[in-house]
Amino acid sequence: MAALRLALPLGATALVAFVASLRRLLRSLSGLQRLLGLTEVKLSSLRFATPNLKVPENVRGVWWIDGGPGVITVDLNLLLPAGSSSSFYAQDVIPDYQTVSSNLPGLQLFLFAIALCVRSHVVVDSDGPQVSWSLLRGCVPLPVKSPSRRLGEHSVQRSIVNSSSGKVLASYPAFRIVDATGQRTIHFQEMIDKVGDVALVKQSAAVHQSLVMDLRQHQGCNASGVLRSLL
Known part of the structure; x- marks a missing residue:
């Protein structure tokens, strides 16, 4: 019993320290960036995926989403087949699929995509990519489409359209910056001129690994010991 009474305060102290460290991370842009496993890159030197011949030629390549802070580029070469030659999907947080702006809106969007396992569903027709989204890896459709x-x-x-009412919530252009053969288009430099050369991309490392590293840095203690004390 004495050991149990001693363990409870230690566990509570560790929990408070853990929560405090997490709050500091979420208030810090650089901390949140590390937590999400995002790397700051130069768009002008970023290597995109090779052309995916399974993706129709009229959308194959990399697209710049000119819709303000948030997503900058989406690499449609990383789409996976979804049952037909014109249907595809991708988890929004897979490595190299998209870049986001190096600011709070970009980080918040990526955090949302990770927390709710956002999936993009893409149907390709002559007009281009017709996109919808779902949560929890396809289990819960979102009530909007694009x-x-x-x-x-x-x-x-x-x-961006409300799926039920048909009301248009937003509208913006998108430009293919890397074409179906892997060559840059005239829109690549236009993108750099407008949004700058810096973006964030998920290239490696799981989120929980980044969290452990940041806890060690911010708290100055053995994070694995803290986690063990919480169990």
């Missing part, structure tokens, strides 16, 4: 309207060979007009 149709595309073709503007040119490397450009589409995207919208």
